[in-house]
Amino acid sequence: MVVLSNRLPVDHVVNSDGSSGWKSSPGGLVTALEPVMRAAEGAWIGWAGVADTEFEPFENDGIEIIPVPLSESEIEQYYEGFSNDTLWPLYHDVIAPPQYHREWWEAYVLVNRRFAEAAARYAATEAVVWVQDYQLQLVPEMLRELRPDLVIGFFDHIPFPPYGIFSQLPWRKQILKGLLGADVIGFQRVADAGNFTRAVRRLYGFTTRGNVVEVIGDDGDVRHVVARTFPISIDVAGYEEIAARPEVQERARQIRHDLGDPKVVMLGVDRLDYTKGIGHRLKAFGELLAENRLQVEDVTLVQVASPSRERVATYMALRDEIELQVGRLNGEFSTISHSAIAYLHHGYPREEMVALYLAADVMLVTALRDGMNLVAKEYVACRADNTGVMVLSEFAGASDELRQAIIVNPHDIAGLKDAIVTAVEMPKREQARRMRALRKTVNGNTVNDWSKSFLDTLTGRAAVPRGIPETLVNALRELASADELLIALDFDGTLAPHVDQPEDARALDSAREAVLRLIRLADTRVAFVSGRALVSLQHVADPPEDVLLTGSHGVELKLDQPDVTLDLLASEIDRLDHVTAILERIAGSAEGAWVERKPAGLALHTRLLSPAAGQSLQRSARSRVRAAEPGLTVREGKNVIEFALRPGNKGDAIAKLREHTGATSVFYAGDDVTDEDAFVALGADDLGMKIGRGRTAAGHRVRGPEEVAEVLALLADFRAGFLQAQKRERAYTGSTPIVTES
Ligand SMILES: O=P(O)(O)OC[C@H]1O[C@H](O[C@H]2O[C@H](CO)[C@@H](O)[C@H](O)[C@H]2O)[C@H](O)[C@@H](O)[C@@H]1O
Numbered sequence: 001m002v003v004l005s006n007r008l009p010v011d012h013v014v015n016s017d018g019s020s021g022w023k024s025s026p027g028g029l030v031t032a033l034e035p036v037m038r039a040a041e042g043a044w045i046g047w048a049g050v051a052d053t054e055f056e057p058f059e060n061d062g063i064e065i066i067p068v069p070l071s072e073s074e075i076e077q078y079y080e081g082f083s084n085d086t087l088w089p090l091y092h093d094v095i096a097p098p099q100y101h102r103e104w105w106e107a108y109v110l111v112n113r114r115f116a117e118a119a120a121r122y123a124a125t126e127a128v129v130w131v132q133d134y135q136l137q138l139v140p141e142m143l144r145e146l147r148p149d150l151v152i153g154f155f156d157h158i159p160f161p162p163y164g165i166f167s168q169l170p171w172r173k174q175i176l177k178g179l180l181g182a183d184v185i186g187f188q189r190v191a192d193a194g195n196f197t198r199a200v201r202r203l204y205g206f207t208t209r210g211n212v213v214e215v216i217g218d219d220g221d222v223r224h225v226v227a228r229t230f231p232i233s234i235d236v237a238g239y240e241e242i243a244a245r246p247e248v249q250e251r252a253r254q255i256r257h258d259l260g261d262p263k264v265v266m267l268g269v270d271r272l273d274y275t276k277g278i279g280h281r282l283k284a285f286g287e288l289l290a291e292n293r294l295q296v297e298d299v300t301l302v303q304v305a306s307p308s309r310e311r312v313a314t315y316m317a318l319r320d321e322i323e324l325q326v327g328r329l330n331g332e333f334s335t336i337s338h339s340a341i342a343y344l345h346h347g348y349p350r351e352e353m354v355a356l357y358l359a360a361d362v363m364l365v366t367a368l369r370d371g372m373n374l375v376a377k378e379y380v381a382c383r384a385d386n387t388g389v390m391v392l393s394e395f396a397g398a399s400d401e402l403r404q405a406i407i408v409n410p411h412d413i414a415g416l417k418d419a420i421v422t423a424v425e426m427p428k429r430e431q432a433r434r435m436r437a438l439r440k441t442v443n444g445n446t447v448n449d450w451s452k453s454f455l456d457t458l459t460g461r462a463a464v465p466r467g468i469p470e471t472l473v474n475a476l477r478e479l480a481s482a483d484e485l486l487i488a489l490d491f492d493g494t495l496a497p498h499v500d501q502p503e504d505a506r507a508l509d510s511a512r513e514a515v516l517r518l519i520r521l522a523d524t525r526v527a528f529v530s531g532r533a534l535v536s537l538q539h540v541a542d543p544p545e546d547v548l549l550t551g552s553h554g555v556e557l558k559l560d561q562p563d564v565t566l567d568l569l570a571s572e573i574d575r576l577d578h579v580t581a582i583l584e585r586i587a588g589s590a591e592g593a594w595v596e597r598k599p600a601g602l603a604l605h606t607r608l609l610s611p612a613a614g615q616s617l618q619r620s621a622r623s624r625v626r627a628a629e630p631g632l633t634v635r636e637g638k639n640v641i642e643f644a645l646r647p648g649n650k651g652d653a654i655a656k657l658r659e660h661t662g663a664t665s666v667f668y669a670g671d672d673v674t675d676e677d678a679f680v681a682l683g684a685d686d687l688g689m690k691i692g693r694g695r696t697a698a699g700h701r702v703r704g705p706e707e708v709a710e711v712l713a714l715l716a717d718f719r720a721g722f723l724q725a726q727k728r729e730r731a732y733t734g735s736t737p738i739v740t741e742s
């Protein structure tokens with residue numbers, strides 16, 4: 001795996017004595033990704049934090065680091081400018097006004113290209129490349145152009161703005177196009193993913209179905225891009241381990257002592273950023289002191305404001321503002337023995353952070369907008385004794401999960417003050433009740449869970465366990481009570497195990513038996529949906545009389561009537577002959593490749609070749625056919641590329657079958673890339689089941705044809721049970737069911 005982010009986990013530093021070295025770099029992205037990368041084999045590509053310096057790749061704490069150089073002017077225009085003075089405020093609710101400068105955009109494009117080129121150089125064939133965050137939104141598309149073999153993921157660590165705000169961006173279409181180069185785009189919150197898909201619909205008119213965007217390329221080909229939420233987290237066990245160390249606990253006691261042992265220590269930990277709501281927090285605290293609702297002898301606020309983006313004008317102004325506010329409040333309310341606010345403009349190492357979390361009775365997270373806010377999760381992970389209260393802004397992503405915090409709107413200063421008082425006065429029992437629940441939530445989604453679920457979605461590599469998952473059993477039980485049920489099944493790899501020679505494929509006996517049971521049931525139809533030509537499907541599947549058939553990806557149909565023939569025009573037959581000649585030549589150049597002629601198209605099979613050789617053969621077939629006979633529909637499957645005269649896919653087949661049968665619910669099972677068209681055509685009352693590994697839009701997954709047979713048998717049991725019960729009920733209530741008008 002290759003990870004790309006603007007920041008590396010370490011920054012290069014030159015000390016005052018002229019010596020140099022590497023230190024941990026700031027921010028939650030690094031906190032989250034570091035443990036993931038230490039556990040994974042792979043390289044991390046990013047900027048070393050200094051200008052105009054080239055570094056050779058090196059290893060740091062078990063991670064291979066590949067630095068990408070940036071010049072002084074690129075840092076100004078790409079990082080401080082476009083990333084942090086255009087995108088950052090725009091994506092954070094325009095809390096500060098975004099600046100739009102064309103030369104910043106040009107630098108952004110240039111640096112994104114440099115990152116894409118670095119990834120293209122380092123990634124092995126068919127490797128997974130995981131691009132991080134708003135600084136690199138153009139990389140997915142650039143990288144796909146350079147290396148179409150790669151699997152590309154993108155994770156957005158910050159909010160994705162609503163269309164009304166996003167649309168301000170002069171380069172909004174380019175940004176979306178860049179992102180859509182990824183196979184999976186991850187967001188922190190459901191709302192972010194929704195904002196993104198809405199923008200895609202508005203600006204490109206692409207169809208989105210649930211989490212899947214149908215991206216239509218310049219050549220008319222369709223790619224399915226998954227855009228969904230994956231809330232990021234922390235290395236919970238790592239924080240718990242540090243919090244349990246005696247020396248860290250001693251340090252926490254020392255901190256409280258040094259603060260004058262106040263009754264209550266409140267803590268804020270943020271990069272000094274206008275998104276974090278530090279000013280709102282200080283205002284609320286100041287008013288509580290002024291109104292005597294809190295006393296300076298009892299309550300101290302520790303505010304860590306770690307330095308961030310210090311050359312950006314908005315950040316300089318913020319520092320002045322906050323420090324003026326702190327100075328005023330301390331001047332007004334501190335006594336010789338008690339400071340109101342301990343203000344620390346430093347970045348601290350992790351052990352010191354944990355000691356602060358242990359020392360704090362109340363954690364204040366009052367962000368005006370924040371992608372996630374890992375500080376909130378870290379505080380919870382450290383409170384093993386179930387004490388402590390968190391006040392948490394509803395505008396931080398963490399509030400979606402940490403529901404037992406005291407959730408606040410930081411703009412409502414009166415509400416924020418009440419929340420702070422509630423936190424300060426909260427009885428220990430109530431603290432424990434809430435903290436237990438918070439800890440359970442944080443433990444239930446660690447950073448490993450986050451990366452695993454993202455990467456599993458990306459690569460479809462989740463080892464598919466044997467057996468039928470409980471969630472699938474429940475969904476089948478529900479599906480079995482449909483008024484009119486259609487069970488549509490792919491054949492190869494679903495009912496029949498894959499074999500080297502397509503004509504040798506046969507359905508498993510157990511699958512055949514289950515199908516025979518299903519077709520005997522009332523209000524239940526079974527269909528086979530195959531990419532094969534109908535005649536080939538009939539040969540291998542030997543389908544029972546009542547099974548509906550669709551072949552050639554829905555172009556051929558046999559629906560309760562004698563065979564359907566396809567009328568081809570003479571010109572279409574000429575085109576097929578021409579493409580046959582081209583493909584035969586290509587197949588002839590590689591031992592083990594062969595061409596299959598279909599009623600309305602051709603397929604080049606490469607399954608006996610190595611994956612790399614197969615891919616390269618498919619690429620050359622694609623470009624030569626496109627040049628010679630433009631306008632054919634191209635479909636890529638596992639080890640096969642098809643050229644069809646007429647468009648049509650398994651999604652269309654489902655629509656035709658649904659119409660023919662009047663089905664109110666559809667069950668669809670398939671294993672191949674072409675089955676994804678069918679999965680995205682399913683609706684809320686339907687059930688999609690993917691067979692084996694691979695990215696999918698299906699809601700369920702099983703391992704192989706044996707499990708498919710089990711699932712079909714189970715569905716037959718449930719359906720028979722439902723129909724029996726329905727029959728009994730009708731007999732009991734006097735034949736026909738009661739129909740009410742609405
Ligand atoms: O690299 P910097 O410019 O110094 O900024 C530090 C990082 O800030 C942002 O962090 C975000 O990621 C966190 C983890 O997902 C999330 O909890 C937080 O809400 C975000 O703001 C930024 O997104 C990173 O790229 C920066 O490295």
Ligand SMILES: O=c1ccn([C@@H]2O[C@H](COP(=O)(O)OP(=O)(O)O)[C@@H](O)[C@H]2O)c(=O)[nH]1
Nearest residue numbers: 027028029031271306346347348373374375
């Ligand atoms: O002095 C400091 C201040 C913060 N952090 C860490 O920086 C990260 C901040 O991440 P968060 O998601 O809260 O916000 P971001 O800074 O990424 O916007 C957390 O892991 C903090 O523990 C740190 O190590 N030292």
